[in-house]
Amino acid sequence: MTFPIIRMRRLRENAHVRDLVRETKVDLDDLIMPLFVVEGLKRKEEIPSMPGQFRFSVPELVDECKRIYDSGIKAVILFGIPEHKDKKGSGAWIENGIIQKAMAQIKKTIPDLLLIGDVCLCEYTSHGHCGWIENGRLINDASLDLLAKTALSQVEAGADMVAPSDMMDGRVGSIRQILDKNSYSHIPIMSYAAKYSSAFYGPFRDAAESSPQFGDRSSYQMDPANADEAVREVELDLAEGADIVMVKPALPYLDIVRTVKETFRVPVAAYNVSGEYSLIKAAAANGWVDEKRIVLETLTSIKRAGADMILTYFASDYAAWKK
Ligand code: PBG
Numbered sequence: 001m002t003f004p005i006i007r008m009r010r011l012r013e014n015a016h017v018r019d020l021v022r023e024t025k026v027d028l029d030d031l032i033m034p035l036f037v038v039e040g041l042k043r044k045e046e047i048p049s050m051p052g053q054f055r056f057s058v059p060e061l062v063d064e065c066k067r068i069y070d071s072g073i074k075a076v077i078l079f080g081i082p083e084h085k086d087k088k089g090s091g092a093w094i095e096n097g098i099i100q101k102a103m104a105q106i107k108k109t110i111p112d113l114l115l116i117g118d119v120c121l122c123e124y125t126s127h128g129h130c131g132w133i134e135n136g137r138l139i140n141d142a143s144l145d146l147l148a149k150t151a152l153s154q155v156e157a158g159a160d161m162v163a164p165s166d167m168m169d170g171r172v173g174s175i176r177q178i179l180d181k182n183s184y185s186h187i188p189i190m191s192y193a194a195k196y197s198s199a200f201y202g203p204f205r206d207a208a209e210s211s212p213q214f215g216d217r218s219s220y221q222m223d224p225a226n227a228d229e230a231v232r233e234v235e236l237d238l239a240e241g242a243d244i245v246m247v248k249p250a251l252p253y254l255d256i257v258r259t260v261k262e263t264f265r266v267p268v269a270a271y272n273v274s275g276e277y278s279l280i281k282a283a284a285a286n287g288w289v290d291e292k293r294i295v296l297e298t299l300t301s302i303k304r305a306g307a308d309m310i311l312t313y314f315a316s317d318y319a320a321w322k323k
Contacts, residue, residue, distance in 0.1 A: 032116065032269075072319045089122075117154035123209065147174065148178040
């Protein structure tokens, strides 16, 4: 059967019919809001390359988390920026580190907010790389202990889930092992499994002061040209015990999101990263695009591609617009 018996437009005429047949919806339950906390900061500062996003002090971060939770967003992912950086990135795991202090305060004040810790060293190392450096090279296996310690310290401080974003081989297994050894076998791991070496992280590195001081991240993050390799990365992380696998960035890698979902049928997260946020903000500020419509279309496309959840700086605005 074809036209004139079939008319695709019949189901598009009426708004309520369109609502009935809509295949993809973005719920607040699907969204995770990334937030930055900075040690030694007196008052929050707006991030110049990410209008509407802030670097928070601990008390202001707690207030912001409360506001976000009340708006209907149930999960946040936290990034810490320490006052002092060193070669090992020790600020990432010390007991009274900025992220540990912030997590403890948030857990105490808003116990129901799902607290996810980003596990990485780049915000904490003087060289800005995501692991241990020797003679200008990133040493994979020496980094694993440091990352595992970081994950454990976050969970001890109150994290409900940890999300390693460093891209070292074997880190999911190391983190699973240390958590299990310390009676945290119930804590899930969301691994940044297919994380690409991307120019879309530019604004984040301003916000987190985490740019590499030499070289770049292409010896550990993935080549944007590779798709089969993403399947191998995800397969290995799942074998090491990852509960949720992430594809990052989101928009330029929707094909990867779809492939990962169809291949593994496990919970998939996509990170709508800083550069994706800033591009929309800049165009909207110029009046070139309709921000609300662009954001809804963006988030919808990421879910339609197969993501179960989205990490996005738009989470809080989206919640406000939905009200
Ligand atoms: C840390 C990390 C990065 C992001 C999340 N975790 C930066 C990077 O790998 O350089 C990027 C997030 C964003 O751009 O929004 N390794």
